[in-house]
Amino acid sequence: MSETRSDWSKLCPDLLRSIFGRLIISKDFYRSRTVCSDWYSVSTTCVPTAYPWRILLDEDSTLLFDPGEDNIYEIGHPELDLLKTHVMASCSNWLLVGRAGLNLYLQNVFTRERINLPECLRLAIENSSSCLWINERTRDYVVACSSKQGCLFSCKKGDVTWLCHERIECAYVTYKDGKLYVYTFDRCIEILDLSGDLLVQGNPYRNHPFHIDDSHPKSVVITSSGELLIVVTFKGVNNRYVNEVLNRSFNVYKMNLDNGNWERVYSIGGEMLIFGHGVTIKAPIKGINGWGIKGDTICFGGDEEDIFPSSDRRNRTTNCGVFDLATDTQTSLDVPFFKSFWFVPEYEIVDHETGFFFLV
The missing domain is CATH 1.20.1280 (Monooxygenase)
Structure with a gap:
């Protein structure tokens, strides 16, 4: 036969x-x-489907951990000392980097390419809200940052100065599709169209302030479908299912457009969120090598000391992990490095010397 x-x-x-x-x-x-x-x-x-990597930093090396391949790569960045600088935001292969006394700039994690941003003395490097969007092919970009007083600034490719949006007091900002979404000090949502520096008319959130869990930090998230979510962050809380104290816990809220009430949800549409990025990304159909990276999860980076340099970071282990919204549980990814944070790379062409894939 x-x-x-x-x-x-x-x-x-x-x-x-x-x-x-x-x-x-x-x-x-x-x-x-x-x-x-x-x-x-x-x-x-x-x-x-993209998935998040982690950047791991200590005094002697910068490492990239790829959970999909379960590999760690060491990269040399003599001109980028991330232990002395502040990684304020990231998008694709790019970091928004700041250092006291110096202008902000964008840095490519893989290629070391650098894009200098205009000078702005009023911007706050630490404890400010920042967001970054960049097109890998054209290098078009949008950056938004707040000052310590909550003044909102933005710049895009080709700008020689930062634009100050004086009508908005910014507590948190994120960007998607030409618009800035701002959580204000009075707990409202403002939407700013950057094409004309105009507040969006017909903003359904403006007259519905968010007064839930007032004592905890808030962030704004935009899903791939354009839905706006507010994420509330908790630290050191008890798990409701098992006897466990969580490093981080998150409640997610969406406004009911029919009655204007903010209601808690336990899903982000099967997508996943890198905490602090402000936009959701498509999640892998199955989890990544047991790391808990899947749909309806939030990847977090630990305490603020893991994001910004601190004076007592020796002999510390960064608290990072993945939080599952449906089960209220976390997968801990504690690693013995001074600083560690997530980014979501894009890559396409193999560099045979390093083994990396680059999108060009």
């Missing part, structure tokens, strides 16, 4: 898209593209 052999190159495009859609951004995705020309052609129409 003769064997029937399948020709993998003849799989229908819809089936191939389904296969590629289930692969995370990893070597598996890019190896699959090399099967044949048909597979490569279909892969160019697919967007693989």
Whole structure:
């Protein structure tokens, strides 16, 4: 009886898209593209699922931990001493970096490319809200930061000065699709259209201040579908299911547009959030190597000392992990480094010397 052999190159495009859609951004995705020309052609129409990496810092090295491959890479950044600077925000392969007495700049984690930003003496480096968006291909970018007094500033590619948005007192800011979403000191949401520096008319959130858990920090999150969420952060709370004290816990709220009430939700639409990034990302269909990285989770980086340099960081272990909204549990990723934080890389072409994939 003769064997029937399948020709993998003849799989229908819809089936191939389904296969590629289930692969995370990893070597598996890019190896699959090399099967044949048909597979490569279909892969160019697919967007693989990104997942977060961690940057691990100590006095002697900068390490990148890839949980998908369960590998740690050491990189040299002699011009980027992250122990002496403040990583204020990140987007894709880029960090928004600040240091007392110096201008802010953008730094590419992999290539070391640097983009200097205009000078602004009123910006606060520490304990301020900041956000970054950048297009990897065009290098178009938008940066927004607040001052200690809550003044909001923004700049974009081509600007020679920062624009001050004087009508808004900013407690937290995030960016998506040409708009800044600002949580103000009076607990309201303002939406600013950067195309004309105008407050968005018809803002459904403006007259519905958020008065839940007033004593705890708040952040604003925009989902891929454009829904606005408010995330409340707690530290050292008891788990409601097991006898465990959590490093971090999060409550997520969405406004009911019919009655204007803020209601707690236990899902972010199957997506995931890197705490502090302000926008959700598509989550892997299955978890990443037991690290708890999956849909409806929040990846957090630990205490504020892990984000900003402190004087007593010797012999510390950073408290970082992944919080599951549905179960109110966390996967702890404690690591013996002075500082550690998440970023979500984009990459496409192999550098055979380092093993990294770069999006170009």
